Amino acid sequence: MSNGGIPLALRISGLTKSFPGFQLGPFDLDLEPGRVLGFVGPNGAGKTTTFNCVAGLLRPDAGDIELLGRPSTPGDARWRDDLGHVGEVGGFYADWTTGRNLDLLASFHAAWSRRRAIDLAERFGLPLDRKVKDLSKGNQAKLALVAVLGHDPRLLLLDEPTAGLDPVVRSEVLEVLWEVLADGEHAIFYSTHIISDISRLADELVFIHDGRLLGRHATTEMAESWRRITFRLAVGETRIAGVAEHRRVRDEHQVVSFAQAETLRHLGELGADRIEHSPMTIEEIAVMILKGGSHAQTA
Amino acid sequence: MLLHLSELAPEPLHQQLSRQLRARILARELLDGELLPSIRALARDHRVSVITVQRAYEDLEREGLLVSRPGKGFFVAPQPEGQRRRVALARLRDALGPPVAAARAEGLQPSDILEVFTHVLDAEGGTQ
Numbered sequence: 001m002s003n004g005g006i007p008l009a010l011r012i013s014g015l016t017k018s019f020p021g022f023q024l025g026p027f028d029l030d031l032e033p034g035r036v037l038g039f040v041g042p043n044g045a046g047k048t049t050t051f052n053c054v055a056g057l058l059r060p061d062a063g064d065i066e067l068l069g070r071p072s073t074p075g076d077a078r079w080r081d082d083l084g085h086v087g088e089v090g091g092f093y094a095d096w097t098t099g100r101n102l103d104l105l106a107s108f109h110a111a112w113s114r115r116r117a118i119d120l121a122e123r124f125g126l127p128l129d130r131k132v133k134d135l136s137k138g139n140q141a142k143l144a145l146v147a148v149l150g151h152d153p154r155l156l157l158l159d160e161p162t163a164g165l166d167p168v169v170r171s172e173v174l175e176v177l178w179e180v181l182a183d184g185e186h187a188i189f190y191s192t193h194i195i196s197d198i199s200r201l202a203d204e205l206v207f208i209h210d211g212r213l214l215g216r217h218a219t220t221e222m223a224e225s226w227r228r229i230t231f232r233l234a235v236g237e238t239r240i241a242g243v244a245e246h247r248r249v250r251d252e253h254q255v256v257s258f259a260q261a262e263t264l265r266h267l268g269e270l271g272a273d274r275i276e277h278s279p280m281t282i283e284e285i286a287v288m289i290l291k292g293g294s295h296a297q298t299a
Numbered sequence: 300m301l302l303h304l305s306e307l308a309p310e311p312l313h314q315q316l317s318r319q320l321r322a323r324i325l326a327r328e329l330l331d332g333e334l335l336p337s338i339r340a341l342a343r344d345h346r347v348s349v350i351t352v353q354r355a356y357e358d359l360e361r362e363g364l365l366v367s368r369p370g371k372g373f374f375v376a377p378q379p380e381g382q383r384r385r386v387a388l389a390r391l392r393d394a395l396g397p398p399v400a401a402a403r404a405e406g407l408q409p410s411d412i413l414e415v416f417t418h419v420l421d422a423e424g425g426t427q
Contacts, residue, residue, distance in 0.1 A: 219350065
C-alpha cells in the first residue's frame, strides 16, 4: 500500500520469531507517516519481541522489516537515525550525570540536537546534573524519552513509555508526542496497558494475543460500532446479530454489540422493547476484543 | 477555532467534531469557500487523533458541506440559496422523530406535543 509515493514509516512482512514455548507471527503490519498506532495486548503477547525485532535488537527467524522504504540494516547510521526506540533496556551510564549521558548520544547520531534535548529535559523537569543512578523511576523514563527524541527520529517505537509515571508526567509526555506528530512526517508505534492514555492520540489500535494479531481497528470505528444495549424480549433462545456478549434475566437482556446498527436493526425486527443503548470507552472495547469472540477474528 | 470535545460525552469524538463544525457552517460562522484548519493542526490543537478529524471532515464532505481540494485542504462548500435552512430543518425533523414517537407511546396526543413545543420555544425566547 503506497501513499502517493511517500514511503511507509514502517512495513513489516511475514515477521516470525520463536522462543521455546512461544511463537510470534507470522504477521504483516504497516504504518503511514503522520499516524499513531497503538499496540495492545496482555503481558507476554509479543509486543516487546516485535519492537525488539524492528529495532534490530533481536534477529527475526523470518520476515522483512522496512523503515521509510529502506530494508532493515540496524548497523546503518541512517537507519538508526530514523528510529527512536524506548524499551526496557536502560543503556545509560549510572555513574554519569543525565546531561553527560545525553551529550554522549550526540556522537551516535548525526541529527542530534543538543538544544532540543535540553529543551525537552527542562519541559519534563528532568535534572541534567544528577547521576542516572540517583534518578527516580519517573525521571529515568523521562530520560529514555529525551534520549530518543533528541535526534528527531521519523519512527518512534514506544514500548510502555509511561509505565510508572504519574498522571501529570504522562500527560506531559503525550503533549510532546502531539507536537512531534504535527508536521505529518513522524509516526508512532506505541504499546501501553493504559489505553486511556492513547485513546485520543492513536489513529488505530492493533491487538495482539499469544503472538498472533487479533485485528486492527480505527479508534473512530470502534467508538462508533460498539454499544452496550439493554432491552426486553420475551421470545425464547435468540441469537442477536452483531453481539459479542449476552446476559439475560427472564425477558431482560443486556448485550455488548460490536456492530450496533446491525444489532439495533435485528432487535427492531424481533420486536424488542424498551431498548436503551450507550457508547463504550475505547478501554472497555479493547478489553472485549482481547477477551475474544468471533468479532476478533474478522478484521 | 475552539471546539468542545469530551470523551465523557455520549457521542464519539469525530461526531462531536462534525456536529460543531456543521453548526458553524449552517449558522454562517464559516462562510462559503472558507478554508478550514488542516487536519493535523486541528488534531494537535484539540488533542485528538488525525483519523478523528479526517473522519469528521469526510463525513461533512459527504453531506455536501465541505469540499476537499487535493494538496490545499478542506473548504466550506458553496451552499445554494436556502440550502443551510433546508439542512437545518431536515436535521431538526430527524432529531425530533424519536422523542415524538416516545411521547406518543406514553399516551400524549399531538395537541399535547404541540403545546410542549410552544413552551420549549418560549423558554428559548424563540416566539417573539
